Amino acid sequence: MVKGGSRDLSSDALAILREIAVRGETAVRLDTDPEMALLRTIVDATVGIFAAEAASIALLDEASGNLRFVVAAGAQGQPVVGMTIGPTQGIAGYVFSTGESIAMADPAQDPRFGRNVADQTGYVPRSLLALPLEDGARTLGVLEVIDKRDGPFTIQDIETVTLFARQAATAIKVSARARDLRAVLADVLRSADDSASDAAVDELVSAATRRRSHDDRFWAFVDAIATMRHVSVSDRDLAIELLAVIGRHRTAGGRDSSGRLRSLRR
């Protein structure tokens, strides 16, 4: 069915694919981010186990190719969140680019570490453990632990933290897959027709997910709703009421907005 690309699909089927893509992207934008919640749990647990000063996770930002610290825990962890470093820069960059874990004592001796992290965060660690987050042969990011309470990190510590790193990598992989609507859609289309060529599947996926320029306001609207996650319950109720009002206003053809506002206050 896929073989000939979008030309062979009925306009109804393409419309349904488009609708699925729009709803999927809307869901992603409104998502409360379970991946980040799990990563946060992992850094919290890591700090707890080693009574460490900090633990953090940096992930590859596919667009820039850089590593970005996305979550951290512990007294000294927060300053790194949001920081971005090059993919081979510093200890995290070494671990990311080689896929090898490392434990270090006095890492501030490493001039790159000193310049790029300790200087920016104002904190100079005594010991550091860094592991790759791996999905098969691909490195997704780096888990770092700083300043274990009881002496330097050991080989056994590396192995323990590997379990956390593995869990984090799985969470990232599953979540990334679910978020990549194009990939999900392509999987579905391929499973429907084994003989489908890659080009034909790509064409269909593009047809279904292509955004038209006048949709920009719709996505701005979705993004605005997404920000409601962080407001108070009463503010959220107010937003719901306002949306209801606007909805009714549109249904009524926009004839009498002031009257309908009055009726809401009733």
Next chain:
Amino acid sequence: MTSEAYPAWSEPFRTEQRDGLARKGPFRDDAESADWLSASGEGVTVVIIDSGVDGDHPAVGGRLVRSLRVEISEGDGEVVEDEGGDDVVGHGTACAGIIHGLAPDAELISIRVLDPNNKGKGLAFAHAIDWAVEHKIPVANMSLSSRSEQLYATFHDLVDQAYFADCLLVCSASNYLGDASYPSVFSSVVSVAAHDIPDPLTFFYNPRPPVEFGAWGVDVPVAWLGGSNIIATGNSFAAPHIAGLLARLRSAYPDATPFEAKTLLARAANRGR
């Protein structure tokens, strides 16, 4: 076969496990006969496949004679001169320092396989090994590994070529628990994990797979970037200890095959158990 779980790499070399290394084979009364241990690495070239080497670092003793790098483009690679070659991370210099410490007269060649764009890592390793085989390098240290299943066959073929070309490929086991890391899991390489006895000359032979040798890799003082020194832990720092010892061995017995070299190494091991 490659998806099975591997045990903790360093486990056989932990304090409480070392009794398990008691020798049952033909060399059990022979541990003191290693005359080659007093050699200096003279006449031996050791290649360091890593992040580059800072030839000016005091720990390298001015023994770095050449810096190369692997250039990857469009799925293929080539080993070229690394003009103004330096270490992009510090890790290769750490390995070079350990090797020089054990084999002060050995010459060192660096092949940098990491580039700032982090592209084609596993493929770069393969090209570096290929270069070492082609140039009949007696000892190559690889404190790096790849978990790329796509390169399984490539690495398998390359390490066999190395074995028959008398190139001793010393590979650190990955620190990453439970995954096969290539080429360290192949029997034709010299695979190494870490122990925690602070002595560069204490090493162990483990008769059970997958890791054959254990060397110092916990809290090791190593050379790093910009002339600095740090204390580091990882199997990465165990492998160059074995590479340094093999440089001594090859200096005493230049014609020893990998089979003979491994046997002599195993025979001299486990003294500090």
